[in-house]
Each structure stands twice: as C-alpha cells, then as structure tokens.
Amino acid sequence: MTKAPVLTDQDAPRRAAPRSLRTQVALGAGRVVGGLSRRLGRGSGVVVRGRVALALDPTVLSTLASGRRTAVVTGTNGKSTTTRLLAAALGGPVATNATGANMGPGILSALDDSPSLLAVLEADELHVPSVMRQTRPEVVVALNLTRDQLDRTHEVSRTAQVWGRAFADRPGVVVVANAADPHVVDAAEQGRPVWVDPGLRWTEDASVCPRCGAVLDWVEDPDGGPARWSSVCGFAMPTADYVLTPGGVRLPDGEELAFSLLLPGEVNRGNAIFALAAAAALGVDAREAARRVAGVRVVDGRYATLDLGGRSARLLLAKNPAGWAAALSMVSGDAVMAIGINARIADGTDTSWLWDVPFERLAGRVVGATGDRRFDLAVRLHYAGATPIVEEDPVRLAHRLPAGPMVVAANYTAFREMRRYVAGELDR
Amino acid sequence: MSLTRNDSAVRIVHVYPNLLGTYGDAGNAIVLRGRLHLRGLPVELIAVEPGQALPREGDVYLLGGGEDAKQTAAVQMLRADGSLVAAAGRGAAVLGICAGYQLLGTTFLGVGGVPTEGLGLLDVTTGRLERRAVGNILARAAEGGLGADGAPLPELIGFENHGGATTLGAQALPLGVVEIGVGNGGGENGTAGAGRRTEGAVQGAVFGTYLHGPVLALNPDLADAILARVAGPLPPLDDSLVEALRQHRREHVLPATERSTRARSVLRLLGRRDSAPSGAAATLSRR
Numbered sequence: 001m002t003k004a005p006v007l008t009d010q011d012a013p014r015r016a017a018p019r020s021l022r023t024q025v026a027l028g029a030g031r032v033v034g035g036l037s038r039r040l041g042r043g044s045g046v047v048v049r050g051r052v053a054l055a056l057d058p059t060v061l062s063t064l065a066s067g068r069r070t071a072v073v074t075g076t077n078g079k080s081t082t083t084r085l086l087a088a089a090l091g092g093p094v095a096t097n098a099t100g101a102n103m104g105p106g107i108l109s110a111l112d113d114s115p116s117l118l119a120v121l122e123a124d125e126l127h128v129p130s131v132m133r134q135t136r137p138e139v140v141v142a143l144n145l146t147r148d149q150l151d152r153t154h155e156v157s158r159t160a161q162v163w164g165r166a167f168a169d170r171p172g173v174v175v176v177a178n179a180a181d182p183h184v185v186d187a188a189e190q191g192r193p194v195w196v197d198p199g200l201r202w203t204e205d206a207s208v209c210p211r212c213g214a215v216l217d218w219v220e221d222p223d224g225g226p227a228r229w230s231s232v233c234g235f236a237m238p239t240a241d242y243v244l245t246p247g248g249v250r251l252p253d254g255e256e257l258a259f260s261l262l263l264p265g266e267v268n269r270g271n272a273i274f275a276l277a278a279a280a281a282l283g284v285d286a287r288e289a290a291r292r293v294a295g296v297r298v299v300d301g302r303y304a305t306l307d308l309g310g311r312s313a314r315l316l317l318a319k320n321p322a323g324w325a326a327a328l329s330m331v332s333g334d335a336v337m338a339i340g341i342n343a344r345i346a347d348g349t350d351t352s353w354l355w356d357v358p359f360e361r362l363a364g365r366v367v368g369a370t371g372d373r374r375f376d377l378a379v380r381l382h383y384a385g386a387t388p389i390v391e392e393d394p395v396r397l398a399h400r401l402p403a404g405p406m407v408v409a410a411n412y413t414a415f416r417e418m419r420r421y422v423a424g425e426l427d428r
Numbered sequence: 429m430s431l432t433r434n435d436s437a438v439r440i441v442h443v444y445p446n447l448l449g450t451y452g453d454a455g456n457a458i459v460l461r462g463r464l465h466l467r468g469l470p471v472e473l474i475a476v477e478p479g480q481a482l483p484r485e486g487d488v489y490l491l492g493g494g495e496d497a498k499q500t501a502a503v504q505m506l507r508a509d510g511s512l513v514a515a516a517g518r519g520a521a522v523l524g525i526c527a528g529y530q531l532l533g534t535t536f537l538g539v540g541g542v543p544t545e546g547l548g549l550l551d552v553t554t555g556r557l558e559r560r561a562v563g564n565i566l567a568r569a570a571e572g573g574l575g576a577d578g579a580p581l582p583e584l585i586g587f588e589n590h591g592g593a594t595t596l597g598a599q600a601l602p603l604g605v606v607e608i609g610v611g612n613g614g615g616e617n618g619t620a621g622a623g624r625r626t627e628g629a630v631q632g633a634v635f636g637t638y639l640h641g642p643v644l645a646l647n648p649d650l651a652d653a654i655l656a657r658v659a660g661p662l663p664p665l666d667d668s669l670v671e672a673l674r675q676h677r678r679e680h681v682l683p684a685t686e687r688s689t690r691a692r693s694v695l696r697l698l699g700r701r702d703s704a705p706s707g708a709a710a711t712l713s714r715r
Contacts, residue, residue, distance in 0.1 A: 351587075378672075
C-alpha cells in the first residue's frame, strides 16, 4: 500500500462505468423531484431524490459507485462523526453523505453530487449488506453495536450476524473494527480485521458470549488500561492495532502519535482513531490524517453553538443509552445542562430507555427538561437525584437555568428542532 | 450496592440486570430504592449477576424483560439457585416484567418457541400472540384492591413490547383490565368478561406484568403497594412530577395510540381476505 498524503484520481483502481440512458434519466428525474421537494419546504429532498432514481433504475447506485475507492462507516453510535472525520482525514474532495441520510437513497444522492473518486459513506447498521453489495467498499469501519430504539429493536446479536455474512460475501474487505465490542469482533473476523481499541467501554449489551452464550468475563487490565473481555470457549478480545492513549494513539508500529481535536469528549477521540486507521488502510499517512481531523469542529449540527435568546449553548446529539453515556461524559462539572427528549417514530416511541442512561452523574445539579417528553425526563432526573426545571420553550428554559456554560443534549427529532437556534452557518 | 447485611433495611434484590434488563426495567429498582430513601427509610439494593448466588433473605425481588435466550438461561439458573422460590415461599415480594413475568409462571415459550417450564410462582401459562404487541398501554385496576386499606389502584400506564399471550389460572388474579393496548393477550381465559382483556397477574405477593416504562416509575401507587407488603404502611410522597407525566400520557400519548390502533385494525379488516392470520382461520373452522 502506498502512503500518499492526499489521495488523487490516479489512485482509483477502476474507471467509472459508462452511464446508460436509463441511469441518466433516473438521476435526472431524482434531481428534479428532490429540488421540487426542497423548494416546497419538505426537507432537503435528499432521500426522495434517491428513491425516485432507484425506482427508475435499481442499478443506479452501483453504477454511481463504480470506479471509486469507498469506505463505509457503520455502528450504533458515532457513525456521522466518524464519517466526517474520515472524510477530513483523506484530504481533498470526497463524496460523502454528510447529513446522515444513511440508507440507499441518501448514499445515492451523495454520490450523484460529487464526482470525487473517493467516497466515505455512512450506512445504517441493517443496510450494511445492501450498501456493501452496491458500493463495493475497500474498507468498512465497524464502530459498535448497542441497544437502540426499544420499540423496534433488532437484537444486537442478530445485527452482528448480518454484518458477518456481508463481510464474508466480500473477500478481502478491510474491517476497521472495535476490539472492545464482542459482537463487532465476532462479525469482523469474517473480513480482514484491523483492530481498534477506542478506550471507553460499554458492557451493558455485551454480557454473554456471541459464540457460545456463556457469560463474558471482563477483567481489568493490570497496566491500568480499560477492561478486556474473554469467554470460556476461547473467544477473547483481540490485541488492538490502534490503541487510544491518554495523549493520542499507539500506531501498529508501536509509535505513539499525539493528536488533539476540537470535538469534545473521550468518545470522539475514540472515533478519531477509527478514522485514522481507516485512512491508513486507504493509504494515507496517519500523521497527516491526524493533522486533518484536528480541525473538524461541527458535524451536521452536532457540537454547534446555539443562541437561545442571547444565551449561548453547545448542542449535543444522543440517541440511545450508550450515546447518552458518551454525551454526559462530555459535560464538564461546571456546565449547566438542558436535555430535550422526544418520542416520535424516528426516536422510538418507548421512553423506558431513559432509565438505562446513567443520569445519576447529574445528581445534585439543576437540569433543564424540554421536548415532547419533558415529564418522562423530569421523573427520571428526579429519581437520579437532580433537580429538573421543566419548560417546553428552550429560550425560556435557558433563562430559568443557573449561570454557567450551557450544554443542550437532545435525542434525534428534539435535536433537529434545536438546530433552528444554531448561531450562524452550519458546518457541512 | 452493598452485600453487607443491614437488619433494619428493606433489601431489594435486582435479579440478573445484565440478562433481564433490555427495556429500561432497571428503573424499577431505582424507583423502589428512591421511594424508601425519600421517606428516610433504610434500603439496601443488591444487584446479582449470573454466576453469583441470590440472597435468600431479600424483601423484594425484581426481574426485568429480556430476549428469549436470556430468559431461558435465567430460568435455569434461578431454578438451580433455589433462593427466589424459597423467598417467595416465605412471603417476599416478587415483581417480574415481560420475560421476567413469563418465567414466574408454570410454562412459557423459550428459545425456538419450545415450551419451557417456569418457576411456578404464578398460576399463568404463556403461549404466542398472533401479532407482536408494541405500544402504549392503559389498564384500569382490576377488582381486589391492591392499594392502601384495600382501595383500588389508579389506572396502570406503561409501554408493552412482547409476543407472549398469557393465560391466567384459577389462583392468579389479573392486575388490570386493558382499556388501550393488548396486555395478557386475547385468549378466552385472558378475558375478564364481556370480551375485556386483562393485564398482568398477582398471586399473594408475586406480581407479573407486561408493562415497561418502567412500570414502577409510571405507577407509584403500585410501587408503594409492593413496598407496603414488606415495610408496612408508608407515609405519602410528593408525586406531582409523576402526576404531570401520567396526565401527559393520558391526554396526549394514549389517545394517539388508540387512534393508530383503530386505524390499523380497520386496515387489517380490509386486508383480511389476503392475509388471514392462522389463528383467525383456526377460530373460524372451530365454529
């Protein structure tokens, strides 16, 4: 593998397939409908545009993807951030679905919008097989598998099996995989794994061995590092090629590379080393990649600065218990937190998961509760030992909360509504 | 969470939270501990994971929901351990949610739909619903007066997500009568007269329910009814936050659930000719 500072068109192993008349018509029709949808104020039009094109020509996605060097990023948490970091790490123009539309139609629109021969594509966990079949990636980043929306949950173990079959169906695919997640490891061994240890552990969804069903043994590292897992059947945490360290990352050659990020939190430092490992698998020098990811500040509204009637706040997105644990770890002790919770279809309509989030970390603090399900949240905060301030309007809430740097964390549709308060331009 | 025994404290045993804890049911333990703590009463919360022995001298045992394989593993371990059955026998309170409810019964469908023997603490058997029940649920408290001084409990509110159809035997009483949602399921023995469906079961101090939410967070009177069995009469608490939550569910969330359920059943009736579920066909042929 060559180490090029910037990947260029010359690195592309294949030439793009010629586009048939049918493909051109399908893409044209998609653009027209997508533009119409956008002008009618029905959203970005990205998804409907892809749907129209795919309906007219089911092969259009594989046609658009051909000739490109593609990385696919998937997992329950950190997909969008890692996709953004990897796109930055590659340098230069990259075709990427930066707005999180992560199924076939959204990916199609991203590829149609960019002629770049490099593509970094976020894929929904359960769409990994079809996205891989159509885009033929060289690299797949497999971040983690944890419980997500409870009312239509797919068992974590079943998703891992789906991934494993998809990796086996594409021999030679490099799987940049989380060594600390037993389900991810189980699947990644079906491809050519590059193991990443991102530091943080989420053990709630990894209680039993994916291979034999026995209860997994999590043992603290004698050198003070994070815990390691193993099973009586011999299945055990592999030795990681890339390891998050307090100051940076330990590379496969044993060298420690220091790096800094504008993005907050340990979990994003973990996401960054997945991006470095994937960039290296595509031939980019890890040092160069580390310099590039350092400058990413906002990911499709996440971490953006809000203006709540004159009070500024940083916006975080979290969608499930593991994501919330990560978001809470990003909030410093002196910060004032407001939390927005909805339970619409896109969020999952069951709010029971609030009780799987370690809100006890906010005990003794005044915490704002907003969103459709602010009362569900307030009861949870109350039992966690925090003092909830319940207020539907985010601006009024900002003025009722104590002084201090403010952070607003919200789940999916609540986050979308919060974005109307973003100060200035959204980073894309 | 301490394993040292404090003789005056109410001992709450959270059974296998990593196996039976898929749907936020750990919140039931948080709520019981919190409601004793807020009253200044000593409480000890003991989480027991697989491989550890259950304490025999617990006052309340909590079992949450979980996937089929974990449910089967849990019932095998609990039978081998023996402490839960022994504790229930001397009057300890037990609350099972969803998979935890089913495994307290006499039989349930384990991995691969195989009928599996439960612990037999509740006189209920569980088969399979034709269609998975997922949604908000409202149940009027059944007759029997579980509240303080035999008063009926307020209506039960929660979220159900299960494929089990549970039939109550003679010794178990239902917890509630379903107004919105599915609950125990529609079998003939699951009805409470006039075609009304039941939800949950109670037999002595053993409780089972399909309600997540978690059930004790949304229904503080049920939480206190369980605590009162082991701690005696309890002074009231300020529950204004949870009252606001219950009101929001009744006025905004549950009506929407009811509307969408009605719309779905109309669509199902329209589509029935092509997609009669096997159970419906069997009912027709029996007639």
